[in-house]
Amino acid sequence: xxxxxxxxxTKISKIKETRESIDKKLISLLxxxxxxxxxxxxxxxxxxxxxxxxxxxxxxxxxGLLLSxxxxxxxxxxxxxxxxxxxxxxxxxxKKIFGICRGLQMISDIFQVGLRRTNLKxxxxxxxxxxxxxxxxFGTCYFKWEIKNCPKNxxxxxxxxxxxxxxxxxxxxxxxxxxxxxxxxxxSNLNFQKYIKNFYRKK
Numbered sequence: 001x002x003x004x005x006x007x008x009x010t011k012i013s014k015i016k017e018t019r020e021s022i023d024k025k026l027i028s029l030l031x032x033x034x035x036x037x038x039x040x041x042x043x044x045x046x047x048x049x050x051x052x053x054x055x056x057x058x059x060x061x062x063x064g065l066l067l068s069x070x071x072x073x074x075x076x077x078x079x080x081x082x083x084x085x086x087x088x089x090x091x092x093x094x095k096k097i098f099g100i101c102r103g104l105q106m107i108s109d110i111f112q113v114g115l116r117r118t119n120l121k122x123x124x125x126x127x128x129x130x131x132x133x134x135x136x137x138f139g140t141c142y143f144k145w146e147i148k149n150c151p152k153n154x155x156x157x158x159x160x161x162x163x164x165x166x167x168x169x170x171x172x173x174x175x176x177x178x179x180x181x182x183x184x185x186x187x188s189n190l191n192f193q194k195y196i197k198n199f200y201r202k203k
Contacts (some may be wrong), residue, residue: 001200003030003096004062005037006083006103008070022068026100026183030066033197038062045082053085064096064174064200067103069181072145073115084110091173096200099177101143104168107177111151118146120164128158128166128180137191139166139180146179 005027007020020041030037038060044053065086073080083106090097099107105115120126120141128139139158146164150156158167158178169176176199182192 001034001064002036002038002060002062003064003066003200004040004057004060004086004090005030005066006068006079006086007039007042008068009042009076009079022070023181023183026068026181029183029193029196033193033200035197035200037066040082040086042076042078042082045078045080045085050085053082054089057089062095064098065090067097067099067106067177069101069103069142071102073102073105073109080106091175094173096174097176098196098199101179101181104177104179105143105145105147107168107175108147108151111154113151114148115145116148118144118164119162120146120160126160126164128160130158130167131156138185139178139192140185141179142181142184143179 005022007022010019010021012019027037043049044056067083071079087097087107087110122141122144125138125140127136129136150165150168153171154168155171156165156167157169157176160166166179167177180192182196185192
């Protein structure tokens, strides 16, 4: 299965270069689970490149979208608008959409849910509950911002003990997101890698 994967921006000031990248552990996770990542440049999100974006999607024929982590959602305007356009394209066609950390924030932003500063500490591990099966897992916080509430027509899937939302899924569309980074997790790592694999493979 081919899935479009969005990228983060890194500026290398010494050589005046801007790079778009993604954690190799995430790419490895996808490939090992039978998924073919299609990396997409953020510049396709600009209005002048909209036709090129549509052409790119038609040629690559992806079955799903992964909104990856990294960067505050308004930090990179090109990526911000690209992800909004990609989300609407895949959502309208009811193709699979998964968000990781920033991706969950992005989905919430699209549905007009705001962010607030989290009280959680970055790189600290927290116990989170899966509201579907009532089991507890552990997730490491890599975010400074959390969503204020659950977007309309979504359900909360994972919740920490202080009621921070760590996961959401749409009631009828193929759209889910997690605040944690499955590719970075050492605790409960296998569970969340399987979670993503099963999401893209289920009918």
